[in-house]
Amino acid sequence: MRNLAFIFLLIIVSVNAQKKQIGVYKADNGVTYKLKDKITLNVGSDTDGTFNYVTMPLVSGDDKRGGRHLANSLFKIIGIEKYSGKKRTGVNIVAKKGLGLIHVDIINAIRTCEVTPCTQTSSTSPVVINESDKYDKLKKLKDLYDDGVINKDEYEAEKQKILASEK
Numbered sequence: 001m002r003n004l005a006f007i008f009l010l011i012i013v014s015v016n017a018q019k020k021q022i023g024v025y026k027a028d029n030g031v032t033y034k035l036k037d038k039i040t041l042n043v044g045s046d047t048d049g050t051f052n053y054v055t056m057p058l059v060s061g062d063d064k065r066g067g068r069h070l071a072n073s074l075f076k077i078i079g080i081e082k083y084s085g086k087k088r089t090g091v092n093i094v095a096k097k098g099l100g101l102i103h104v105d106i107i108n109a110i111r112t113c114e115v116t117p118c119t120q121t122s123s124t125s126p127v128v129i130n131e132s133d134k135y136d137k138l139k140k141l142k143d144l145y146d147d148g149v150i151n152k153d154e155y156e157a158e159k160q161k162i163l164a165s166e167k
Contacts, residue, residue, distance in 0.1 A: 020082045025091050029110045029117045035077055039095050039104065043071045043149075045112035049140065053109040054102050066102060071149050075102060137162050 025033045033039065044051035049068030056064050075095035082091055093104040109115045138159065145155040 022080050022082055022091075025080050025093070025106065027106055027110055029119050031117065033077060033080060033093060033106065035080065037077050038074050039077055039093060040116045041066070041070050041073045041075070042113050042116045042118065044068050045114050047140075049144065051109075051114050053105040053112060053114050056100070056102055058101055068144070068147065068149065070102070071144075073097060075100075134162060134165070
């Protein structure tokens, strides 16, 4: 199994070598990302908590998006690459934690708060929660607690915020 992971890593490195490698990237969130620095994931921006802009290239199957188990994880940056194509341009950060490898579309990950710090601010516009939104948020919060992403104190505090926002 380790040999297979190593072969995949070599393939990814050889494919990524064709992209323009850069050693430093100054992002919109004010952070300058460099090789060997750490990058902190926040939570996935999809409704079920999965990541839209953090992918796991060694995962088999069609959906390589990072699962919600990656929330609040710290990864070491091992590559920064600029890419440019007909449809998309951007900056991809390659990072690892143990044998786990991720790719982060850093511009979009910052925009959607999948990494911290991000560029969204909670005070820019008031949040209006209708009944179904409130219950959806409570369910998602409970899922995070059940999955061990947040502890009991965090769960209770966030639950009270959601319930208080109804008033």
